[in-house]
Every structure is written in C-alpha cells, then in structure tokens.
Amino acid sequence: MKIAFDGKRFFNNSSGLGNYSRDLVRIMATYFPDNQYFILNNKKSERAKEIVELENVSFLETSKGKLSRQFKMGKDAQNADCDIFHGLSGELPLKWNEKPIKKIVTIHDLIFLRYPEYYSFFDRKIHFWKFKKATAQADLIISISEQTKADIIKFLKVPESKIRVVYQGCHHSFKETQSQDFLNSVQEKYKLPEKFILNVGTIEERKNLLNIVKAIQNTEIPLVVVGKKKEKYFKKVERFITKNKMRNQVFFLENVSMEELAAIYKLAEFFVYPSVFEGFGIPVIEALFSGTAVITSNMSSLPEAGGNDSLYINPNNFEDLKSKISFLWNNESERKRRVEKGLIYAQKFSDENIANELMKVYKETISIS
Template sequence: MKIAFDGKRFFNNSSGLGNYSRDLVRILATYFPENKFVLFNKNQSEKGIDILKLPSVSFVETSKGNFSRQLLMGKDAQQNDADIFHGLSGELPLKWNDKPIKKVVTIHDLIFLRFPQYYSFFDRKIHFWKFKKAAEQADLIIAISEQTKRDIIQFLKVAEDKIKVIYQGCHQAFKEEQNEHFINSVNVKYKLPERFILNVGTIEERKNLLNIVKAINGTEIPLIVIGKKTKYFKKVQKFLRRNKLNKQVCFLENVSMDELAVIYKLADIFVYPSLFEGFGIPVIEALFSKTPVITSNVSCLPEAGGKDSVYVDPYNFEDIKAKILFLWNNESERRRRAEKSLEFIQKFNDDKISNELMQAYESIL
C-alpha cells in the first residue's frame, strides 16, 4: 500500500498540527514498514528529518505553480501511484485526475464555529468552506475525539458512518525516562522552583491562563507557563503586575521537546482549564509524564483525562483554586491519581493508534 500525505504541517509547524503529522507518519512507518509513506510538499525542513530517514518514508516535491497545494498536489499523488491520499489538517486538494485514489482527511476541531469571536469573519468563512469541501470529498474522515465527531455531524452535516474516531498520541519523549544528569541540567537552566504547577499551551484567551493566575493569587504556589504568547498575554501580564505576582509566575521560552518532557515530570500538578479543545494533547503529555492533571469538565477533555484526573468549571477560578490546593497539599492523592492515570493512558500508545489507522485505510480500499 502506498499512502500519500499533505506534508505542509509536517514540515512547517513546530507544534500542534505539526506534531500530529510527524507522530502519525512515524508510528505508521515504525509498525507497518512494508508499506510506502510519501510526504508531498513544496520543500523539506529540519522538522521530522529523523522520520524521513526511515526506509519506508520518502519526500516528493510538489509541482510548481500558484496554489499548487490545492490544485496540483492531489494529481501528483495520483501520478506517484498512491492508493490513498491523507490530508492531515482538515484539507484535501481540490483537483484530481481520473486515476483511482481514496481520500482521507483528519479533522481536529471546529473551534472556529463554536467560538467565532476568536476568528475574523474572513477566516471563519474560509475555514468552513475548506472543511466542508474536504468532508464532502473524503471517503473517510478521521476525528481525533468523540467531541470532534459530534461537531462534524452537527456543523458539517456529515453521516456518522463516514467518520472514525482515532485518538492521537504524543511525542516519544514523554514516555521515556531521562537520565539524572539531563534532568539536573534542565532544572539549573530554567531555575525551576523546588515545587511548582505547570501550564503548557499557546497563551490565548481560549486556553484560559488568566483564571489559573487568579486561582493562585493569595497562595505561594509557583506557576511555570510554557507557550507562545499572543496579545492575550498583555491581559495576563496586567493582572500579574496589579497583584504583585510577577515573581510567582514564570514564563519559559524556546524549550525543546526533551526539556519539556523533563519539566512535565518535575511539576507537582499540570493545570489546563481550557474553554474548549479538539483533543487536548498537553493532558496526554502530562499523564504519560506521571503528573496528575487538573483540567476542564467540558468538550473532549474528560476523554483525554480519564476518570482519575481532577475536573473544574473553567469559568470559575475559585473552583480551580480549590482543586489546586486540594492536590498541592496531598502528596498521596497526587501519587494515586498519577499511577491510575498511567494505566488509563495506555490507550493512546503508538501500537494501538497505528493499528487503528491501518485498519481505517484498509477499510476503504
């Protein structure tokens, strides 16, 4: 079987959709090396270079021209005798020739429809058109959570039997045991407190960092934040200054994946009260790191967190505060929840996900 992938996110995105694309290709090539996996894009980058070294993975430069991704990439995959084309980020090429090829698209979320206030009118219209068109073209839609599946049915009016839920995993770094020397070097490099709570994710309104900051106000609990800053950061910064919390909250930048894995492990608690997610990969990263999680009781987050994570109303910072204090002051409860969650999280292991992906491909051939 030869499977072609839209490689844009694989090569161009450092996190999020990029991580999903790289992990998906990596685990398929690792567990099913008898197949061929071909990445199509205008160019390569350093991202995922180790995956391209796997014998069953190759790169093809797409045809040149305006809108080549939309108009030429599909035909290029057909000319390369691909059996399946998989769009990894909610899109499929618009043009194809008559050569047979099956089409799969992964849809991560429809947040632009659930929270339109975070998107411009133009972006909402473009996103909807692309996702709707891809859903119509696809022989199979992969949703990364049951929540996303429900949204696809509701907003895109797609028949349920055309959608398969296949969860995403996380980077191998979070499943490995780092050596003591490296752990100590990360500790020293970032001047980490002896104990701290952690938040990871883009610093934007939907991720709800301000309510974490409000929750720790009046406590002495250190908070480490890792994520790309947006204009919402100024809102958080204003609250920090007004309440003299600047020394209690530390923002880290340019953290590598291996360093991030260590910081997850060193944290007492991972706090993630997002207002809405398609999946919530940081929750998975924390649970693989044996760090107990406090997250929201909305959208797909209970799917990712399992029954032993602690759930909060993300709009209620007093609820967040109470749950943080509950775990912060109870080491045995933190350990119990981390151990139980590690059992639950095995459903997101690479072998299980790769098998589900391959079965999905085979089902449409």
C-alpha cells in the first residue's frame, strides 16, 4: 500500500499538529514497514530528519506554483500512484485528476465553533469552509476523540457512519526511562524548585492558567509552566502574579526539548490541566506515560484522555481546583496509587495500538467501492 501525507504540519509545526503528524508517520512506518509512505510538501526541513530517512518513508516535493498545496499536492500523490491521501490537519487538496485515490482527513477539534469568542470572524469562516469541504471529499474521517466525533456530527452534519475514532499517542520521549543524573541536570539547568506542580500548554485563555495561579495563592506550592505565551492573556496572568507577590512561586519556561519536557513531567509532584475545552489533550497522555498523577477538567474529551484515576475538576471553579491541588499535594500515597493506575490506562494510547487502529481505517478505506 502507498500512503501519501500532507506534510505541511509535519515539517513546519514544532508542537500540536506537527507532533501528531510526525508520530503518526513514525509509528506506521515502524509497525507496518511493508507499506510505502510519502510526505508531500513544497520543501523539506531538518525537522524529523530521522523519520524522513527511514527506508519506507520518502519526501515528495510538490509541484511548483501558487497555492500548490491546494491545487497540486493531491495530483502529485495520484501521479506517484498512491492508494490513499491522508490529510493530517483538517484539510484536503482542492484539485485532483482522474487517477483513483482514496481520501482520509483527520479532524482534531471544532473549538472554533464551540468557542467562537477565541477566534476572529475571518478565521472562523475559513476554518469552517476548509473542514466542511474536506469532510465532504473524504471517503472516511478520523476523529481523535469521541468528543470531536460528536462535534463533527453536530456542527458539520456528517453521518456517524463516515467517522472512525483513532486516539492520539505522544512522543516516545515520555515513554522512556531517564537516568537520575539527567533528571538532576534538567532540574539544575532550569533552576526548578525541589517540589512543584506542572502545567504544560500554550498560555491562552482557553487553557485556563489563571485559575491555577489563583488556586495556589496563599500557599507555598510552586508552579512550573511550560508553553508559548499568547501576549494578551499572559499579561493578564502576569498582572495577577505581580499584584499578589507570587513571582517567586510561578516559573515560566519556553523552548524546552522533548527529552527535557519528559524529565520535567517526571520531576513534578503532579500535573494540572484545567483547560475549558480540548479536542483530546495530549499533555494529559504525556503525564500518564511519564508516571505523573493528573488533575484535569471534567469537560470535553479530557476524561477520555485521563481515565478513571485522574482527578477531575470544574475548570471554571478555582475553589474546586484549589481543594484538589491541596489534596494531592498532601497525599503522597494517593499520588502513587493514581500514577500506577494511570500507567496501565495509558497503554490504550501505545504506538502499537494506534498503528493497528490506523491500519484498520486504511484497509477499510481501500475496500470502499
């Protein structure tokens, strides 16, 4: 089987959709090496060089021209005799030729429809048009969670029979054992407190960092935050920290490598992720694989990611969050119990399981007449 992937996010995004794209190609190439995998883009970067250089993975440069991703990429995949084209980030090319090829698109979330206040009018219109067009073209649609599947049915009016749920995994760094020396070196490099709680993700309103900061106010619990800053919301958080004299309690990190991030998860007492809404919630999976207990929201897909033994809160109630943080901070045995159960649950998102589920979808797509 020859499978083509839209490589824009694979090469250009350092997190989020980029991680999904790279992990998907890596695990498929590893567990189903007899297939040929083509990553299409207008240029190749050094990112994920180790994946592109696998024997069964090839970079395919798209034809030159304006809007080549929309108008040339699909035809290039057809001309390479690919059996399937998989759009990894909610889009498919607009133009195709007469050669047969099956089409799959992954939809990650429809947050722009559920929470339109977080997006500009123009972005909402463009996203809706692209997603609606892609789901209409696709032979099958991959949803990354049951929550997103329900949203696709509700907002895009797609029949349930056309959607398959295949969960995401996470980068292999979070599944590896790291030496104590490496953990110590990361703690020293970033001047991390001896004990701390952790939050990972873009610092934006939907991720709800401010409620964590409010929840640890008037405590001695340090918070480490890893993620890119959206300036408007970050300034709001920063003003609260400054006003309440918490600068020595909240630590912000950026540009952390995957290996270092995995170490920071392991060093944390537990992970706190009170996001208002997520298509899935990869940081929760990263924490579970790292052996770190989780507090997260009881909304959207997050209970799917966290399983029965994560601790759940109302993300809009910082008093609820405060009590749960205090409970876990003061109960080492409870943290350990949740870590052990969480590691078992996380195997649901192992590379092998995800590869097998994806292969089922590819085979089903090929069989559609």
